[in-house]
Amino acid sequence: xxxxxxxxxxxxxxxxxxxxxxxxxxxxxxxxxxxxxxxxxxxxxxxxxxxxxxxxxxxxxxxxxxxxxxxxxxxxxxxxxxxxxxxxxxxxxxxxxxxxxxxxxxxxxxxxxxxxxxxxxxxxxxxxxxxxxxxxxxxxxxxxxxxxxxxxxxxxxxxxxxxxxxxxxxxxx
Amino acid sequence: xxxxxxxxxxxxxxxxxxxxxxxxxxxxxxxxxxxxxxxxxxxxxxxxxxxxxxxxxxxxxxxxxxxxxxxxxxxxxxxxxxxxxxxxxxxxxxxxxxxxxxxxxxxxxxxxxxxxxxxxxxxxxx
Numbered sequence: 001x002x003x004x005x006x007x008x009x010x011x012x013x014x015x016x017x018x019x020x021x022x023x024x025x026x027x028x029x030x031x032x033x034x035x036x037x038x039x040x041x042x043x044x045x046x047x048x049x050x051x052x053x054x055x056x057x058x059x060x061x062x063x064x065x066x067x068x069x070x071x072x073x074x075x076x077x078x079x080x081x082x083x084x085x086x087x088x089x090x091x092x093x094x095x096x097x098x099x100x101x102x103x104x105x106x107x108x109x110x111x112x113x114x115x116x117x118x119x120x121x122x123x124x125x126x127x128x129x130x131x132x133x134x135x136x137x138x139x140x141x142x143x144x145x146x147x148x149x150x151x152x153x154x155x156x157x158x159x160x161x162x163x164x165x166x167x168x169x170x171x172x173x
Numbered sequence: 174x175x176x177x178x179x180x181x182x183x184x185x186x187x188x189x190x191x192x193x194x195x196x197x198x199x200x201x202x203x204x205x206x207x208x209x210x211x212x213x214x215x216x217x218x219x220x221x222x223x224x225x226x227x228x229x230x231x232x233x234x235x236x237x238x239x240x241x242x243x244x245x246x247x248x249x250x251x252x253x254x255x256x257x258x259x260x261x262x263x264x265x266x267x268x269x270x271x272x273x274x275x276x277x278x279x280x281x282x283x284x285x286x287x288x289x290x291x292x293x294x295x296x297x298x299x
Contacts, residue, residue: 004189004190004193005193007193007197008193008196008197011196011197011200011201011220012200014200014204014216014217014220015200015203015204020210020212020213023212023213023216024212024216027216027219027220030220030223031223034223034226034227037227038226038230041230041231041233041234041251042233042234042235042238042239042240042241042250042251043230043233043240043251043255043256043259044240044242045256045260046226046230046256046259046260046263049260049263049264050223050226050263053263053264053266053267054219054223054263054266054267057267058219058267058270061267061270061271061274062212062215062216062270062274064274065212065274065277065278066212068278068281069212069277069278069281069287070281070286070287073208073210073212073213073288074209074210074288074290074291077209077290080203080207083203083206083207084203084207086202086206087199087200087202087203087206088199090199090202091195091196091198091199094195094198094199095192095195098188098191098192098195099184099188101188101191101232102232103183103186103187103188104186104187104188104189104190104191104231104232104234104236105234105235105236105237106235106236107235107236107238107249109232111232111233111252111255112232112233112235112252115254116233116252116253116254116255117252119253119254120241120243120250120253123243124243130242130243130244131241131242131243132241132242132243132250132253133241133242133253133256133257133260136253136254136257137257137260137261141257144257144258144261145261148261148264148265151265151268151269152264152265152268154268155268155269155271155272156268156271158272158275159271159272159275162272162275162276162278162279163275163278163279
């Protein structure tokens with residue numbers, strides 16, 4: 001609960017600050033906080049990935065982008081009243097809906113009684129893998145992972161193409 | 174403790190994760206809509222995205238459960254399925270972030286700015 005509150009505070013900082021360098025570093029701290037929360041929520045594999053990818057790779061990418069662009073954000077010209085209003089209305093609607101959701105940590109919710117528990121029972125006899133997350137990732141949902149690698153590959157090609165054209169147009173000038 | 178206070182406390186503790194998730198989501202949305210700076214927009218987008226991780230992972234937690242690695246002497250495990258889905262989402266998220274930042278760098282080359290408003294101004298001058 002403390003960690004979650006801390007995360008909310010960091011996000012307020014991200015929204016208010018105008019120096020992009022500080023924003024990027026804060027979002028890195030935010031990712032580490034998220035990783036700690038995920039450990040508390042028993043998602044150890046996800047926490048490791050979030051710490052490595054969210055706090056590590058994303059931050060490096062953002063800093064690289066900042067190095068190639070500008071560090072200071074311009075002052076907003078419009079009053080942010082309309083977006084604020086939209087955000088508050090959506091938030092209120094979601095909070096109203098969340099009261100009907102099952103309580104935190106309940107074992108007998110629909111989420112926890114269908115396939116999830118089935119994987120826990122079937123993992124050892126069917127695949128022999130102790131870590132259920134990796135057995136589901138690689139065996140039962142291998143196609144998801146294949147699709148994921150396709151997305152990453154496409155994004156890599158996209159970035160390469162974007163930055164390559166860059167160089168060519170520069171040499172023309 | 175008195176009855177109604179107990180009930181309110183129950184609701185707050187039971188839903189606190191979801192409320193924080195909603196707050197993060199709404200804050201991300203606000204940053205994406207209200208800020209003109211494109212790097213800031215991408216940071217907002219990734220905050221929105223991480224709030225979804227929380228949305229998926231927190232219902233999978235079972236109080237008294239352990240991480241879903243089968244061990245002797247442990248009976249209760251948290252739900253592994255959301256973990257798998259979110260692992261995929263994190264990796265895809267960083268890929269899209271890289272693509273977005275590539276576009277921002279490209280826009281900066283072409284227009285000399287990463288502020289939305291300034292780009293609109295340049296368009297109206299022509």
